[in-house]
């Protein structure tokens with residue numbers, strides 16, 4: 001049993017499609033608890049800093065434009081193997097390759113507008129949580 005915290009974003013397309021509730025419900029059903037949650041409309045600078053590892057990729061400009069196009073939901077999810085569990089629930093980056101019933105299969109529009117973000121490792125989770133949340137905004141239950 002490895003209790004972990006991970007970072008999750010409900011991206012603009014899912015928010016505009018009114019799928020916040022469906023996505024949160026799924027996390028809770030799968031045993032991931034919400035330890036922090038807020039809405040934010042990201043600035044260009046904040047989104048660029050978040051995706052800095054992708055700054056030389058051809059889709060970087062498009063990704064930042066999308067992530068700043070409408071508000072997003074920022075969350076800390078906690079539970080057993082939360083990092084990997086969240087990635088499984090989200091499915092492949094490209095919805096065309098995502099398994100049935102994953103969040104991206106259900107709610108993504110395209111590889112760019114793919115509904116959710118989830119940290120890819122514990123180290124990323126720590127960096128990403130610290131990038132968006134003050135310590136006292138996270139309410140852990142373990």
Ligand code: RTP
Pocket residue numbers: 054059063092093111112113114116117118119120
């Ligand atoms: P995320 O970071 O959002 O959880 O997604 P990921 O690990 O599955 O994908 P990553 O390779 O980290 O890419 C970050 C986000 O960039 C957008 N993307 N667009 N147009 C494209 O070819 C392309 N490739 C990636 C997606 O929004 C992806 O989630």
Ligand code: MG
Pocket residue numbers: 118120
């Ligand atoms: Mg990633």
